[in-house]
Amino acid sequence: MANKLQSFIVTAIIFLLTQATYADSSVKAIQKKLSELGYQPGDADGIWGKKSEAALNQFLSSKGLTFDGKIDTNELELFEIFSFKYNIDDSLPVAWIDEFKNIMEILQEVLPVDKNFNKYVNKSTMDIYAWNGKVKNPFFEKREMSGASISGDGKTRWMVLEIPENEFKYDSLHRYSVIVHEYFHVYQIGLSKDRVDPKWLNEGGAKVFEEMFVQQYYGRSSLRGDFERAQLWSDEVFTNPKLYEKFETSSKETTDGWMDMNYAGSAFIFLTLVNELQKQSISEEEAFQLVFRDFWIEKSDESDWEKAFEKTFKINIETFYERLSEYSRKDIKKILPSRSLKIQDIFN
Ligand SMILES: [Zn+2]
Known part of the structure; x- marks a missing residue:
């Protein structure tokens, strides 16, 4: 009896540990793939159970392979499931590394990277290199990288995250x-x-999205503050928005300040569009869905972005720019996203 109980407890603990380790987006993706291929892994719930393992074993033995007992890069590559590989230098604080993993988990759950992306990386894996800017770039394989970007060499692409020491010192949420x-x-x-x-x-969307994310998860954002700092963006947003269609014409420093520092000018145009869309009696969630997601899907088979714009938003670009010219810096409050808006409500 005692033995039985003991072994039950041991089993229960092992089961919990297994669940905790495997309950993530990779497992979910593998479960989905197995279903698509006609195997029966159970619900794609991200929890690795007996059914999932049996389905995986069936699949692997059909290829003359055996399961090594651990879901990792091997399995993801085999199924051509996109995944990130984290290369995180220990110059970064443990607290940051934990948050990084949490954030990546949330993002991959709420807005997973489309399988199209596999084309741009080797073996469906994208490296992320992260380190604290107080040390020299510790990654010998990529000496030339710095700052924050998506970079590529024509063969593959990778993400660069050099986090400036000041962002820790002054508790800047930009580090997240x-x-x-x-x-x-x-x-x-x-x-x-x-x-x-x-x-x-593109940049207006990335800027607005990152600010909405930190507002939701950390309770503050620098979006409003950036809009209120006149030096960060130019009035050409209203008079000549075409300049903001390209990096070359929108990243300059002028006598009045920057054209688009921190992408504040781009974000202003972006949120003005969201505001205009809501006048077509669509909800705030739906409007954000159009600008964050649907426009990019439309672009996948429409190389002319102005055409994709009109198809997605039911308004042409000239008309939109005319409406934009009626806005001013006084409209900041009018265009800020609702604080209660959750990213889960946008990407559902
Ligand atoms: Zn960017």
Whole structure:
């Protein structure tokens, strides 16, 4: 009896541990793939159970392979499931690393990267390199990288996250929002098949999304503050928005300040569009769905972004720019996203 009880407890503990380790988006993706291929892994709930393992074993033995007992890169590559590989330098604080993993988990759950993205990386895996800017770039294989970006060499692409020491010192949420920002670019590239113009929809979207994310999870955001700092963006947003369609014409420093520092100008145009869309009697959630997601899907088979714009938003770009010219810096409050808005309500 005692033995039986003991073994039950041991089994229960092992089961819990297994669940905790495997309950993630990779498991969910594998379960979905197995179902698609005609196996029966049970519900795609992200929890690795007996059914899932039996289905995986069936699949593997059909290929003359056996399961090594651990869901990792091997399995993901085999199913051509997109995944990230984390290369995180220990110059970063443990607290940041934990948050990084949490944030990536939420993002992959709420807005998974489209399988199109596999085309742009080797073996359906994208490396993320992260380190604290107080040390020299510790990754010898990629000496030239710095700052934060999605970079590529024609063969593959990777994410660069060099986090400036000051962002820890002054408790800047940018140390987290930058993760969201760069992830969002991967999302856009996947959906649009790498057709990521115009700049104000691309960078404006990434900026607004990262700020909505930190507002939801950390209770504050620098969006409003950025809009209120006149030096960060130019009035050409209202008079000549075409400049914001390209990086080359919108990243300059002028006598009045920057054209688009922190992408504040792009974000303003972006949120003005969301505001205009809501006048077509669509909800705030739906309007954000159109700008964050549907526009990029439309672009995957429409290389002319102005056409994709009109198809998605039912308004042409000239008309939109005319409406934009009626806005001013006084309209900041009018265009800020509702604080109660959750990203889960947008990408459902
Ligand atoms: Zn960006």
